Amino acid sequence: MEGEVFYPSQDAIANSYVRDWEALAESARKNLQGFWAERASELFWFKKWDKVLDDSNKPFYRWFDGGKVNIAYNCVDVHLQTFRKNKLALIWEAEDGKSERTFSYYALNREVCRMANIIKAMGIEKGDRVTIYMGRIPEIVFAMLACAKIGAIHSVIFGGFSVDALHERISDSESKLIITCDGSMQNGKLVELKRIVDESLRHCPTVENVIVVKRTGHEIPMEGGRDHWFHDLCALPIANGKCSTEVMDAEDPLFILYTSGSTGKPKAILHTHGGYMVGTYATLKYVFDVNDEDRFWCTADPGWITGHSYLVYGPFLNGATVFMFEGGPSYPYPNRWWQLIERFGITIFYTAPTAIRALMRFGEAWPNKHDLSSLRLLGSVGEPINPEAWKWFHHVIGKDRCPIMDTWWQTETGAFMITPTPVVPLKPGSGTRPFFGQEAEIVDEEGNPVPDGQEGFLLLKNPWPSMMRTIYKDPDRYIETYWKKYPGKYMTGDSARRDKDGYYWIIGRVDDVIKVSGHRLGTAEVESALITHPAVAESAAIGLPHEVKGQAIYCIVQLKPGFAPGEDLGEELRQHVAHHLGPIARPEEVSFIDKLPKTRSGKIMRRVLKARAQGLPEGDLSTLEE
Numbered sequence: 001m002e003g004e005v006f007y008p009s010q011d012a013i014a015n016s017y018v019r020d021w022e023a024l025a026e027s028a029r030k031n032l033q034g035f036w037a038e039r040a041s042e043l044f045w046f047k048k049w050d051k052v053l054d055d056s057n058k059p060f061y062r063w064f065d066g067g068k069v070n071i072a073y074n075c076v077d078v079h080l081q082t083f084r085k086n087k088l089a090l091i092w093e094a095e096d097g098k099s100e101r102t103f104s105y106y107a108l109n110r111e112v113c114r115m116a117n118i119i120k121a122m123g124i125e126k127g128d129r130v131t132i133y134m135g136r137i138p139e140i141v142f143a144m145l146a147c148a149k150i151g152a153i154h155s156v157i158f159g160g161f162s163v164d165a166l167h168e169r170i171s172d173s174e175s176k177l178i179i180t181c182d183g184s185m186q187n188g189k190l191v192e193l194k195r196i197v198d199e200s201l202r203h204c205p206t207v208e209n210v211i212v213v214k215r216t217g218h219e220i221p222m223e224g225g226r227d228h229w230f231h232d233l234c235a236l237p238i239a240n241g242k243c244s245t246e247v248m249d250a251e252d253p254l255f256i257l258y259t260s261g262s263t264g265k266p267k268a269i270l271h272t273h274g275g276y277m278v279g280t281y282a283t284l285k286y287v288f289d290v291n292d293e294d295r296f297w298c299t300a301d302p303g304w305i306t307g308h309s310y311l312v313y314g315p316f317l318n319g320a321t322v323f324m325f326e327g328g329p330s331y332p333y334p335n336r337w338w339q340l341i342e343r344f345g346i347t348i349f350y351t352a353p354t355a356i357r358a359l360m361r362f363g364e365a366w367p368n369k370h371d372l373s374s375l376r377l378l379g380s381v382g383e384p385i386n387p388e389a390w391k392w393f394h395h396v397i398g399k400d401r402c403p404i405m406d407t408w409w410q411t412e413t414g415a416f417m418i419t420p421t422p423v424v425p426l427k428p429g430s431g432t433r434p435f436f437g438q439e440a441e442i443v444d445e446e447g448n449p450v451p452d453g454q455e456g457f458l459l460l461k462n463p464w465p466s467m468m469r470t471i472y473k474d475p476d477r478y479i480e481t482y483w484k485k486y487p488g489k490y491m492t493g494d495s496a497r498r499d500k501d502g503y504y505w506i507i508g509r510v511d512d513v514i515k516v517s518g519h520r521l522g523t524a525e526v527e528s529a530l531i532t533h534p535a536v537a538e539s540a541a542i543g544l545p546h547e548v549k550g551q552a553i554y555c556i557v558q559l560k561p562g563f564a565p566g567e568d569l570g571e572e573l574r575q576h577v578a579h580h581l582g583p584i585a586r587p588e589e590v591s592f593i594d595k596l597p598k599t600r601s602g603k604i605m606r607r608v609l610k611a612r613a614q615g616l617p618e619g620d621l622s623t624l625e626e
């Protein structure tokens with residue numbers, strides 16, 4: 001094999017579900033539907049499907065059609081019939097370390113039923129949308145599973161988003177109910193989640209009720225008739241007792257999750273009960289090799305797809321013990337995560353390159369203070385991992401023993417698409433090869449495959465169970481965005497190259513999506529936040545390379561007449577974006593320009609701005625307006 005290769009240990013191979021990668025890949029290649037039907041059979045169905053894959057109305061693929069199922073039942077109820085009833089399902093620790101909560105599968109069921117009873121009592125029925133906006137506390141997990149149990153569609157919004165982002169997503173989903181908490185803790189500071197909800201609800205007529213979980217205990221306004229403390233609701237008789245599970249069609253919606261695209265509004269990606277369940281279950285099982293002895297920690301927030309698929313659904317489907325931490329990697333000290341790994345005996349640790357890079361900077365002494373010998377597998381997701389960070393993670397954290405699963409996937413794919421398994425030889429920075437049943441292709445603008453070693457657009461060739469089904473309320477945009485340019489193939493929006501060994505190397509987004517610390521943001525969203533400031537005539541947001549964050553947001557602003565550029569105004573505009581869109585979107589820098597470069601048809605030439613900012617050649621300027 002070419003380049004630097006890390007081969008799996010005999011131990012990793014002996015313990016793995018899939019010892020012979022080639023054989024399983026070959027069988028899935030020959031019989032895609034058979035492969036997925038077998039995986040689906042490992043889960044519980046109220047009624048088996050009639051057809052594994054219905055592709056008669058492409059690209060609106062249907063999986064396990066005719067099947068009756070509920071993902072929450074598979075996450076919780078099925079385990080109550082087994083020894084797992086008393087097994088730990090969830091271990092949670094507060095950011096300040098002062099509180100620890102644990103839930104067996106038995107207790108998880110009680111919590112989910114209670115939350116589900118309360119949601120139902122709020123008048124929520126199958127198919128209704130519920131917005132969840134919380135910090136990383138156990139109740140966010142209960143809320144998601146409770147919605148799934150009763151057939152409501154959850155829309156989780158990351159707690160790092162703010163007023164406008166929240167407002168837009170609540171309005172678009174027409175949610176009747178919001179589940180939130182009074183506040184959350186971030187690096188020792190209070191984030192006023194409930195107040196942000198209040199502000200964003202000023203013009204959201206669909207919302208009837210707000211359930212508020214008490215987390216921080218600080219004073220917040222409660223609106224009579226609309227806002228209810230969760231603990232008060234729990235004390236009511238309606239909260240008690242079992243809650244029956246809604247029997248869902250396999251293709252019934254499970255959740256929508258807003259994600260940023262090339263243009264305009266964020267898209268509500270829709271996933272379903274059956275296919276998403278089979279996809280997250282099987283990928284987690286084979287890639288992270290989860291078994292009953294494991295303690296699995298995915299550091300992602302439930303507000304992103306990684307949290308949905310691999311903090312909540314995938315692990316519980318596999319009956320795993322999940323560890324969830326409220327805080328971030330370096331508060332109060334840069335050993336916080338390593339301390340937790342030691343204290344809770346974490347065996348599988350799945351995180352993002354940005355966190356690894358940030359922690360690397362503090363040096364080896366911090367992790368070396370801790371016994372990390374419980375670890376057996378590591379994982380990375382969200383953006384390309386640079387080989388230097390990969391090697392540090394492998395050597396300093398994994399002690400050269402733990403393979404790193406560099407998983408490439410997207411909100412849209414629901415589950416891993418290009419990923420190793422523990423038996424696959426690894427190359428730092430490559431996600432290796434497509435998962436069983438998937439094939440990828442790298443093509444040029446016209447759709448012709450490019451030779452190995454050359455960069456091109458990454459496409460996926462085969463349908464898969466956990467694929468998005470549509471963009472909620474906008475099926476045309478679904479076709480347009482993903483299926484139109486290269487008919488019959490899924491367009492990922494990423495560029496990549498393949499090496500001689502068939503390994504894929506992701507380069508990055510080819511559209512106007514920026515990955516800031518692994519968080520997916522759209523330039524359009526940042527620009528629409530800026531335009532609401534009275535001084536801004538027009539603006540362009542671009543992503544530039546950043547040592548720790550991967551990419552950072554830079555904004556170039558054209559001011560209205562009467563406003564003068566200056567440091568103070570720049571700072572004000574950064575704050576403005578943070579307040580409206582969210583602190584995660586706060587631009588690194590705002591600079592000013594007399595006139596933004598545009599094409600003759602009026603489109604801002606971000607490519608030119610990007611090149612200028614990096615001191616690179618500006619390329620073809622023939623379309624630039626006079």
Ligand code: PRX
Nearest residue numbers: 381382383384406407408409410411506520
């Ligand atoms: O550019 C790719 C990058 O993240 C994008 C998807 O973002 P999102 O929908 O937020 O999902 C992130 C978590 C699955 C992709 O188009 N990306 C994700 N994982 C990797 C990656 N880039 C390189 N390597 C990865 N492992």
